[in-house]
Amino acid sequence: MIILFMNKIFLVDYNCFIYRRLFMKHIYRCRVCGKFVEVSMHCGIHADLFLDSAKRIRLSKLLSGLLRHYPWEIGVNVNRNGWVDIDDLVHGIKTRWRNKELYQWVTKEHIIAIAELDPKGRFEIKGNLIRARYGHSIDVRINYEIYYPDTLYHGTSIDKLKSILRDGLKPMKRCFVHATTSIENALETGRRHGKPVVLRIDVDCLKKHNIPVYKATKDIYLIPYVPRECIVYD
Numbered sequence: 001m002i003i004l005f006m007n008k009i010f011l012v013d014y015n016c017f018i019y020r021r022l023f024m025k026h027i028y029r030c031r032v033c034g035k036f037v038e039v040s041m042h043c044g045i046h047a048d049l050f051l052d053s054a055k056r057i058r059l060s061k062l063l064s065g066l067l068r069h070y071p072w073e074i075g076v077n078v079n080r081n082g083w084v085d086i087d088d089l090v091h092g093i094k095t096r097w098r099n100k101e102l103y104q105w106v107t108k109e110h111i112i113a114i115a116e117l118d119p120k121g122r123f124e125i126k127g128n129l130i131r132a133r134y135g136h137s138i139d140v141r142i143n144y145e146i147y148y149p150d151t152l153y154h155g156t157s158i159d160k161l162k163s164i165l166r167d168g169l170k171p172m173k174r175c176f177v178h179a180t181t182s183i184e185n186a187l188e189t190g191r192r193h194g195k196p197v198v199l200r201i202d203v204d205c206l207k208k209h210n211i212p213v214y215k216a217t218k219d220i221y222l223i224p225y226v227p228r229e230c231i232v233y234d
């Protein structure tokens with residue numbers, strides 16, 4: 001595996017990193033305060049198991065897919081800012097999704113619990129509406145704050161390295177290039193696509209090119225395009 005860090009390329013043993021797998025905890029509901037929590041004790045007593053880890057991962061993936069890429073598969077309306085009515089979403093999943101028989105247990109509260117506790121801030125809720133916070137391939141307008149962090153990383157796979165260093169980073173099927181302040185997150189992303197490579201993005205270079213950097217969550221940033229000269233490489 002190649003890691004690009006501090007202007008240098010490091011070749012490191014593929015197995016020397018402990019990767020975070022896609023793992024999600026069970027969700028419990030506290031019998032006292034009513035909150036959704038990831039611990040089995042809350043407010044001093046045992047909380048009720050509300051959604052087990054396997055179902056949570058499955059529904060979370062489906063929500064990401066529907067809200068980012070294919071809402072029409074279940075006939076829900078997405079407004080221009082990406083919002084979808086949660087009741088419509090539940091109804092659509094249970095009546096129109098191709099594997100709907102796997103999701104007959106889904107309620108509005110399951111969706112709210114998943115959104116509230118998502119470890120990467122994938123979802124945002126406002127009243128009875130939900131949207132994906134980032135990652136869309138469908139055209140939506142979300143008013144992100146422009147913010148240039150000190151360091152940004154982009155995770156990809158080794159087979160894409162050559163074209164990236166030639167052409168820069170392009171959004172491909174999505175609306176933005178995704179970058180992160182967390183090298184671990186970048187590694188995890190790269191790993192999903194093959195042998196991972198972590199590239200460092202020169203944030204000052206983006207500023208000089210007047211390319212905006214949008215803050216989507218506390219550690220995920222979106223960039224329209226990263227020219228090759230803003231990718232650090234010796």
Ligand SMILES: [Zn+2]
Pocket residue numbers: 030031032033034035042043
């Ligand atoms: Zn509680």
